[in-house]
Amino acid sequence: MAALRSELSKLYRMRITWASFGVVLLLVGLITWGSHHEQDHLDVDREFGSQFIVAGKTVTALFIANVALQVALVVLVPLLIAVVVGGLIAGERQTGSLRMLLSRPVARWKVLIAKLAASWAYAVTVTLFIGLCGLGLGQLVFGWGDLVVLRGGLTIFDPQTGLLRMAYAYGLGCLAMCSVAAVTLLLSAIVNNPMTAAGLSVASLLVSGIVAEMPYFESIKPHLLTSHLDVHREVLVVSIERADVVSSVTYLAGYLVVAAVIALIVFERRDVTC
Amino acid sequence: MSGRNCALSKQPVIETRGLTKRFGPVRAVDGLDLTVPHGSLFGFLGPNGAGKSTTIRILTGLVRPDGGEALVLGVPVGRRLSLGPRVGALVEEPAFYPWLTARQNLRLLTSLSGGCSPAEIDGTLETVGLTGAADRTVGGFSHGMRQRLGIAQALLPRPELLILDEPASGLDPEGLAEVREMLRRLHEEGMTIFLSSHLLAEVEMTCTQVAVVMGGQVIAQGDVGDLLGALAPGTRLVVDDVQAALRTLAPIEGVHAEAMGDHTLLIGGEVDTSAVNEALVRAGVRVSEITPVRRTLESVYMQTVGREPSAGVAADDEGNSEGGMSGLSDDGGDRS
Numbered sequence: 236m237a238a239l240r241s242e243l244s245k246l247y248r249m250r251i252t253w254a255s256f257g258v259v260l261l262l263v264g265l266i267t268w269g270s271h272h273e274q275d276h277l278d279v280d281r282e283f284g285s286q287f288i289v290a291g292k293t294v295t296a297l298f299i300a301n302v303a304l305q306v307a308l309v310v311l312v313p314l315l316i317a318v319v320v321g322g323l324i325a326g327e328r329q330t331g332s333l334r335m336l337l338s339r340p341v342a343r344w345k346v347l348i349a350k351l352a353a354s355w356a357y358a359v360t361v362t363l364f365i366g367l368c369g370l371g372l373g374q375l376v377f378g379w380g381d382l383v384v385l386r387g388g389l390t391i392f393d394p395q396t397g398l399l400r401m402a403y404a405y406g407l408g409c410l411a412m413c414s415v416a417a418v419t420l421l422l423s424a425i426v427n428n429p430m431t432a433a434g435l436s437v438a439s440l441l442v443s444g445i446v447a448e449m450p451y452f453e454s455i456k457p458h459l460l461t462s463h464l465d466v467h468r469e470v471l472v473v474s475i476e477r478a479d480v481v482s483s484v485t486y487l488a489g490y491l492v493v494a495a496v497i498a499l500i501v502f503e504r505r506d507v508t509c
Numbered sequence: 510m511s512g513r514n515c516a517l518s519k520q521p522v523i524e525t526r527g528l529t530k531r532f533g534p535v536r537a538v539d540g541l542d543l544t545v546p547h548g549s550l551f552g553f554l555g556p557n558g559a560g561k562s563t564t565i566r567i568l569t570g571l572v573r574p575d576g577g578e579a580l581v582l583g584v585p586v587g588r589r590l591s592l593g594p595r596v597g598a599l600v601e602e603p604a605f606y607p608w609l610t611a612r613q614n615l616r617l618l619t620s621l622s623g624g625c626s627p628a629e630i631d632g633t634l635e636t637v638g639l640t641g642a643a644d645r646t647v648g649g650f651s652h653g654m655r656q657r658l659g660i661a662q663a664l665l666p667r668p669e670l671l672i673l674d675e676p677a678s679g680l681d682p683e684g685l686a687e688v689r690e691m692l693r694r695l696h697e698e699g700m701t702i703f704l705s706s707h708l709l710a711e712v713e714m715t716c717t718q719v720a721v722v723m724g725g726q727v728i729a730q731g732d733v734g735d736l737l738g739a740l741a742p743g744t745r746l747v748v749d750d751v752q753a754a755l756r757t758l759a760p761i762e763g764v765h766a767e768a769m770g771d772h773t774l775l776i777g778g779e780v781d782t783s784a785v786n787e788a789l790v791r792a793g794v795r796v797s798e799i800t801p802v803r804r805t806l807e808s809v810y811m812q813t814v815g816r817e818p819s820a821g822v823a824a825d826d827e828g829n830s831e832g833g834m835s836g837l838s839d840d841g842g843d844r845s
Contacts, residue, residue, distance in 0.1 A: 237620040244617065248608050331604030335662070338569040338598045341621040342590055507571040508532075 238341070238349035241489055242323075246353045251322070255315040256364055258462060262311060263303045263368035270294050270302070271376050295380030297397045300369030301404070305469060307365050308408050313415050313440055315463075320354040321432035322414045324423040324502065328509050337507055347424070347502040351495055353427035354420050366405045384471045394460050404467035407484070411464045414487045415440070417494035418460065424501045440464075457482075519547035522670045522701045523568060527577035529725075530563050537563040540577065541724030545703050545718075550696040552716035552733070553705040554810055560725035561705045562601060565674045568703075569598045575704055582670060594622050597668035599676060603659025607648030611639055611658050614647055619620060619665045629666060637661045652679040660688070664695075671695065673704040677711055689715050713806035721810060733806065744776045745769070747798035748789065757792040758785065773800065 246252055271294075327333035337343060382397025384390040392400055418439065423432040443461040446452045457461055466483035469476060523545035529537040538560045545551045555561045566572040570589045579586045582595055586688055589596070605614045613628060619625040634643050637657040646656065660676055674693075677685050685708075692715055696702055706712050712719060713733065746755045751768045758766045758776070764785060765777045776785065782799050783845040789796050 237624070241617050241620055245606060248606075250608075331602060334571060334600055335604050335659070336618065336621070337571055338600045339618060339622050339662075340593050340596070346621075350692060356624055504573070506573060507566065 238345045239352050242346075242349040242353035243356060246323070246357055249319075251319055252357065255319055255361060258311070258315065259307065259361060259364050260368050263299070264374055266303050266306065266369075267299055267372040267376050270299060292377065292380045293383045293392070294373075294377050295382065295394075296370045296373030296377060297366055297380070297382035297394065298399055299373030299377065300335070300366050301382060301384060303365045303369040304362075304401075304404060304408055308362070308411065308464065308467070312358075312361060312412055313439060314423060314486075316354075316358055316412060317415050317419050317433040317436035319357055320419040321423050321436060322429035323350045323354060323420060325426050325432040326423075326429035328427050328507070329429060331509065332394065334507050334509065343503050344499060347499050349500070351417065351420060354414045354416040358416040359409045362409045362412050366401065374397060374452070385501075386468060386471065390471065390473055399472055403470040406499060407467040407470065407480070410484065410487050410491075411466060414460060414490045414494070415464070417491045417498070421494045421498040421501070424498045424505070461487070463487050510839045521545055521580075522547050522549075522582055523580070523703060525564070525568075525577065525579045528567065528574055528579050529566065529576035530560075530567060530572060530574050536725050538567065538574070541722065541726055543720055543722075543727050543730070544703070545720075548696075548699070548701055549718045550716045551701070552712035552719040553703060553722065554709065554712060554719055554806075555705075555722035559722045562674060563725075564722070565598075565600055565672060565705060568672060569596075569600055571600060586733060588794050591656055592774065596672065597663035597665070597670070598674075599659040599663040599670040600672075600674045602675075603662070605647040605655065605658060610644050610646050611645045611650070611661075614658065615662055615665060618662050623666070625665050630703065633661045638689065648703045653681060653684045656680055656684070657688075660691070669701065669830075671700055671702045671704075671753075673702065675706055676704055677706060677708050687713060708809040709810055719806070727810065741777065742783075743802040744780055744782055745800045745802050746774050746776065746785070746796060746797075747772050747800075748774065749795040749797070754789055754794045757789055757794060758820050761785070761788060773780065783826045808834075 324333065327336065336346065381394060381396060382392040383402065384392070415436070419436040421427065422435045422439075426432050426435065440461055443459045446505065447456045447459050447462055463483040463486045466487065467502060469480045469483065521544045523543060525541050525543045527540050528541040528543075529536065541560065541564060543564070553561055553564070563572060565640065567574050568581055570586055574586070581589055584592055595836050606617070609617065611634065615625070615630050615633070619630070629641070631640070634640050637660050639654065639657055639661065642650070642654060649657065650658065656676065656679060660673065663671055663673065673692075677688050680688060689711060692704070696717075704712075704716070716733055718730070718732050720727050740791060741758075749772065751770070751772060751774050754774055754824055755766055755768060758764050758774075762785075763778070764780055767777070769775050782801075784798060786796055786841065800835055
């Protein structure tokens, strides 16, 4: 617990951590601002034209929270995790503080587990912060109401169901981002430079995403991490395909555990020469 | 130092046998045999790339050896965690979290190894002279202040063995004197201190024992007092006419004088300097200076690692080179 407290204390005292929360707030603020000025011309009209007449509000606090989640989890949050978590080991290795830490009588596995837990804490808090900002700003500007989801059709959830589905979606988003954090921490344990760790993390996600779109690699697509990072979308439909959700959750948990175990082995065995 | 002989009878605090570490094709440590006696203030010397830092990293568990054995307080380095806080270390330059204060940094670091009371932290900050800066963020610290804070973290909680890698690096003369005094005090209080340093004069003034490492091996190891010799091994004279002085001294039994320049001559061994002075004055040679010459650790070190002493040291040490490393036990003579 002392190691975890220590890691959390370091993580939440770093400027980059608070800057990342600022960036999230800015993004959600922009989404809210844009929605406020464009609410009469939202995708509902673009997608369905004159086929529907939507009575009542389409833009609500839940709507903003959902849009923010969809937008942020594609690039922004993985990028922020790459930058923040990438420095947890490689950054300390570069500055020499890891040398000082590990020259003290402390078990390396405890330090690594603490760093993993801190990285997951960050992934969860930054993801939930999106929801908090979305609901807060959305409530402030648009008020409460139904959750309108535009994904291959139009789905409208009543506020109570919508809130529950958003909770599921954010929970799954947290798991997905924890997997990204575990992979990033593994890279951070391997390299000496935090920017290299961050770059490799982003690059691996991009390459995985590109590979997944190539027909030649169709057979491996289901096994790629990026194929499951949007699992939160699966619960924003009327009838949830449980098998698909369970499959994605299993993959995400698998990536998380495997990356954590490899990071542990690397961290235990690697010489501290910086 | 007091009590040293008593302490030497105990088990060595550090003992390595055939210790080896390779980085690719480079053998950073190559069969290193080292014994650090309990209660010593031990200087670990060697040129850059000799293997000092790698040895210290192995002893502190930062680097895994490829071969050989290393025991710290009788425990293999692989199981060093069982020693708990009995060993404190500062490896190379201290690196703290710059956004935390000195006190917060110490609290954070010590929390991982069982924690320390606020009183212990305050006491250690006072020991290293940082009481006034305890609540300032480390980001604004000078190099010397960071160095002192690095020593402070190594002292928390109070260890039996203190391992310091270049503790005086970057300190000003006042800081050097303070660190030297602090190390002496800790040593007198019973702590065994193992330190590597490039500052040979500091090691000479501070340490009781030294080892010289080169090419990843210990090439010499011994007591500083034995090494330097208890008595001054020669006398330097500054005269107005060296040739006249040499002619005057040549017939005197037991006096072996040698010209060191236009006005300087060196007499090897122990001589009655008043008799020499009287003989020279009687012969009309004006003597303006008579100085006992002692060997320095730097000159011994230079000889050991096979480098020529600097000019000043050569003048000081001339005539006594036959002593070589006589005060040292030669652990690696085949490489020296």
